[in-house]
Amino acid sequence: MPQVKIIAKNFMDMVASLPALKLDKLYDNAFICEAILRSLPPLAKKYVLQMLYIDVPISAKLLQEWVLADGVSKHNVAVDRLVQLRVFIETVDRKKESTYRLNPKFQINLQKHIVHGGVLPREPMPSTITVRLPSLEDLEAYAAEQWECFLLHLISSAQAERTTNFSSSMMKIFQRGLLSQRDKEAPKLTESGFQFLLMDTNAQLWYIIREYITNSEERGVDTADLISFLLELSFHVTGEAYNMNTLTDIQRNVIKDLADLGLVKLQQGRKESWFIPTKLATNLSISLSDLSSRKQGFVVVETNFRVYAYSSSKLHCEILRLFSRVEYQLPNLIVAAITKESLYNAFENGIMAEQIISFLQQNAHPRVAERIPSVPENVTDQIRLWESDTNRVEMTPAHLFDEFPSRDVFEAACDFAREYGGVLWEDSKKMRLVVKAEILGQMREFLRR
């Protein structure tokens, strides 16, 4: 059985947590097989490829012989993952030896792919009909703008200039966990809300999509259908137009929502309408954060703790305000200062120093991004120092043992606890001992003997 607990950190974890029946249904779609294969750890990909044309089950022992002694842990992770995703079907025979074979649907789909080469999910529309296609730069700008508008709307609906088409109930769902609203007060960002704003776009997008998927059942959309559509979308070519008529009704509704997020751009022709996937959509299934998907940075941090942000966006201003004091705003420039007070404020809100630093680094202006480090060291060090100021006291759950019957028992107990690395404090004169809470069970067992 899989030993790794599933936390939906990306798309594939989400897929892995689906019930077996739905998962098997998903594998009918060749694109999903492809996306799943690409998301696997390197060793797992290798195993799938190796077993693609083997029709008999392979014993776990034989599988283990493929790796060197160093790789056993990686091997186990790979096999667990394959079993989790039901790519490997595990059977345990009477001698308790497990054998694996590939999921037949998955196998057939991939075999087809390898023999014929891949295909595209839909044919792009001929360029005669779609005359005015946006250029790739325009498309990227559109996606960024759309996404920013959505984010601004998300954190404070008052500030957004345009409204999105998401119903307010939908918006509430997204805001759940990010904002907390007490009676009659303006909604306030929660700890995770702050962290959300500092994440890179791919991570933010994933968070929103995850919420979107988990709530799909309430809107009467099947989770598996939605996932398969989203994955399929990521195999479309960025910047090509695809006819809306090829979509089902449900998909058409979904794509309108996705357009609000900036994943696709909708265009209307004289007779037909079409959608154009943006980079956000095509990166959806890719688990690695691709350098090319990162937008250009805008922040310059000086050694005197001053932050210059070349941006006119309100969202950026809001984000900077989270951890710095905004001093003045020019049409294309925001000047802020990182101060002790502003940082303490941020720490109180649950933002961590590393998040601030990584935000500054990831969004460094191209002029300073080439430099190493892109954020001056004295600033990053000071941010970390101020953070450690706030955590001078470290708390560890612990248990106190005293009134030992004899010194021998006390010393034996100390040695035992030391072996587990659980001694926090001991006083040999008064025979008292404090151990970490984790080893309480073992200690009890030991003292009972």
Added chain:
Amino acid sequence: MTSVTPKLSTDDVSLLMVLLDTNPFFWSAANATSLSFSKFLSHVVAFLNSVLLINQLNQVVVIATGINTCDYVYDSAAAGAVPNQRAEILLQKLVEFVVKDEQLGKEDSVNGIGSSLLSGSLSMALCYIQRVFRSGPLHPQPRSNLMKLLVWWQILCLHGSPDGPEQYVAIMNAIFSAQRSMVPIDSCLLGAQHSAFLQQASYITGGVYLKPQQLDGLFQYLSTVFASDLYSRNFLQLPKPVGVDFRASCFCHKNTIDMGYICSVCLSIFCKHHKNCSTCGSVFGQAQSNAPSTSNQKRETPET
């Protein structure tokens, strides 16, 4: 909510140079025995598809090695986004190449199975890799802590024809430059006998050398052994070299020799004693007494 840190799982990106042996003499001889050229190609196309399938960043370049020339046949980065025409593009270019190769070879007739121009295709592969290194953002930078994509190239030789001893110097130079730029050369031998050149190439550059026993299952060999990216290779059981034929060819008659004479200045190899070195011009003395030292005049090895 867990804080999501950008994970760089780019370890398993592989950029693969495939050198196809298209020596017509070899394939006509092999046709009768085990593997015909068309079958071979279908195995290779399936292999290329599978390499491109497992990671969206993978890239494949195919170079055909003829007996008179060699050329780029396929480049997945340039071929556009239509994956289902991969095989057609490859085959079409291959046909053009074979015709060209044949035309060039009409002047001098080769007796027996000639050797194909491995040195040429190896150099082409290395040139391509150098060009990508120098121009693009894909340059391997192990020291930089920036989030650069670390991408490593590898060369896979699918080779069948016997070694051409006359290419010895060129091939060795190619091997050493591959070693310097950390490009492993994998070799998969399709012919009946082992190739000393490729054994040395794989040994020196840290690649895998394999001579499949059953050529019918070539795809299985390719996907099992050669589809592994360099990162996974640290954990996988791969075929180990049984023995490497380290014999060199002499520079004077291009014979493979066990023992010979070596120029003390430029390390050129000769099968018998000469008055002076044909590469660097040093004069060798018969005995130690009458050997004037002219060792400082060193010239570069002429390219063969």
